[in-house]
Amino acid sequence: MKNVTRFPDGWNEERVQRLLQYYESQTEEEAVSEDESVWEDTTQTVMEIPNALVPSVRALLSQHAE
DSSP states (O other), X not given: OOOOOOOXXXXXXXXXXXXXXXXXXXXXXXXXXXXXXXXXOTTOOOOOOOGGGHHHHHHHHHHOOO
């Protein structure tokens, strides 16, 4: 059996490596600051939804064109 890595559209090995490098090189303070900045973004909403609804919500979001 072949070991094949599949990436989402627009992603490749190089992009994954850059992302890993970014997060692995962050200090703890930088990571906390980045996490906290999410709550200050007024263009997005963070909400809790039941796990059972996650697939439906993801499908809905994938249909939304910004």
